[in-house]
Amino acid sequence: MYSSTFKIRKASKQDATLIFDFIYQLAVYEKMESDVKTSPEELTKALFENQYAQVLIAEEETKPVGFALYFFNFSTFLGRPGLYLEDLFVDPAYRGKGYGKALLIELSRIAKSKNCGRMEWSVLKWNTPSIEFYKSLGAKEMEEWSVYRLEEDELKSLAQLG
Numbered sequence: 001m002y003s004s005t006f007k008i009r010k011a012s013k014q015d016a017t018l019i020f021d022f023i024y025q026l027a028v029y030e031k032m033e034s035d036v037k038t039s040p041e042e043l044t045k046a047l048f049e050n051q052y053a054q055v056l057i058a059e060e061e062t063k064p065v066g067f068a069l070y071f072f073n074f075s076t077f078l079g080r081p082g083l084y085l086e087d088l089f090v091d092p093a094y095r096g097k098g099y100g101k102a103l104l105i106e107l108s109r110i111a112k113s114k115n116c117g118r119m120e121w122s123v124l125k126w127n128t129p130s131i132e133f134y135k136s137l138g139a140k141e142m143e144e145w146s147v148y149r150l151e152e153d154e155l156k157s158l159a160q161l162g
Contacts, residue, residue, distance in 0.1 A: 006099065008106050011055035011067070013048040016040040019055055022067045026089040030124060036068035053086060056106060058099050066090035068103045070110075078117035083107060104137060122147060 011019060038046075046052050046155040056064035069087040074080075085107060090100045092110040111119045120142075123130050131141075150158060 005061045006059065008056050008058050008102060009117065011047070011057050015046055015057060015064075016044040016047070016057070018057070018064055019047070019067060019069070022064075022089050023069075023087065025091070026087055029089070029092075030127070054105060058090065058103055060094060060099075062083055064092040066099050066103060068107055070107060072114065072116070073120075075117055080115055080117035083111040083114070083116045083119045085119060088121070100133065101137065109143075 018160055019044055020038065020040045023038070023043075024033065024036055027036045048057060053071040056068045056070075057064050059067075067087070068085060068089075070083055070085050072081045073084045075082050085104075088100060088103060090103075108119060121134075123134065135141075146159055
């Protein structure tokens, strides 16, 4: 598994630039770097002032090698919270060492401690390595569900109706 010098810690305000760098690296991997509109300053406000989401940082010795950004949602059917994993990324040089699995294990522990009924995330359909990894952990594809999105312009238009 992972080395004895590996640890997972909660991110702090000082990690905003690091988190931004991980987000950008993930966007490059997903071929979506042009979609990154945020900044370390915006992340500081969103994550550490408004606390809209939380972040775990994975470190090998003292070098950050990955992160997980998550927040809580709510299942009306279960009547319980859920943990939504927005982003999971491990530096390519450190993949295959169990660090992604360790982050997911820590997230599942957090979910259980908060009485969550489930943990969910999205994955791009072409990302076969990640899909296979998630399936190996027991994750199930929600084939009957489709993701829908209103982006900024559509949100503005809809908010102005009525």
